Amino acid sequence: MVIINNYEEYKLLEGTMVGSSSWHTIDQDQISRFADATLDHQWIHVDKQRAENEGPYQSTIAHGYLTLSLIPYLWKQIAEVRNVNLEINYGIENFRFGIPVKVDSEVSLQATVRSVIDLKGTVKVIVGAKLLIKNELKPAYTGDVVFLYQFK
Template sequence: MTIINNYEEYKAFEGKSLGESQWHTIDQKQINQFADATLDHQWIHLDSERAKTESPFKSTIAHGYLTLSLIPYLWKQIAEVRNVKMEINYGIENLRFSQPVLVDNEVQLHTHVKSVANLRGVIKVTIEATLKIKDSAKPAYVGDVIFLYHFN
């Protein structure tokens, strides 16, 4: 895990990889819980029997937004940003879902620091986030995640 204590340390990673998270298995229980939390109960996520016969994937798949919601959990395995009064998820840009995550697939977040800017004391960091799927050539998605940090 990378420890970042201040703007200068973050800036030193600009243009570099910060590494990757551990592998995380997305199982049917997690998919069902996400469906309940978001009220998104499409059969392609929940009905394994129907998915076997009607889905082109022959399996249930994780919600795209479920895979996105894993970013904070997986990010915390990659970097610990210290001395922060407040951290804000500012946005996601240029995100493309390129491959569905099937039930019981393992995923891993890979990160690359694209830019670090000091905006009058607020640090804006753009991280290219790639969610890889174990044993798949294509990632689930690639996009730029933007964080705002207020350091002490």
Template structure:
């Protein structure tokens, strides 16, 4: 894990792959909880028998937005940003889902700091987020997440 204490240290990471998280298994229980939370019960996610019988992946798959929602959890395994009084998830840009994530897959996040900008005391950081799937050459997604930091 990398520790970032201030704007200068963040700026020094610009353009660099700063690390990957640990592996996280997405099981059916997590998929079902996400379906319940979002009211998205599409059978490809929640009906194991139908997915095995009729689905293109022969199993249920994680919701794309479930995989996206793992970014804050996995990001905290890559970087610890200290000396902040507030951190805001500001936005996402240029996101593409490139590969379905079958149930019981192990995934991990790879993060690259693309840009660090001081906006009159608010630090805007764009990080390329790439979700890797164990034993799969194609990532589940690639896109940019934007964080705002107010350092102490």
């Protein structure tokens, strides 16, 4: 895990692939709870029998937005940003989904610090995010996430 204490230490990481998270299994319970939370009960996510019989992947798949929502959790396994008064998930940019995440797949976030900019006391960090799926050649997605920090 990378420890970041201030703007200067973050800036030193610019252009660096800082690491990967541990593997996280996305099971049917998590997919179903996400469906309930977002009111998105499309059968390809929640109907195991229909997905196996009629679906293109022979199993249910995770919602794309579920996999995106894991970024803060997985990022905190890669980097610990200390001495902050405020941390905001500010945005996502240039995201593309590659392949679906089938139920019970294990995923890991690979993160690269693309840019670190001091905006008069608020630090804007763009992190390149790639969600890897164990035993798959292509990632589930690639793109950039934007975090804002106010250091103490």
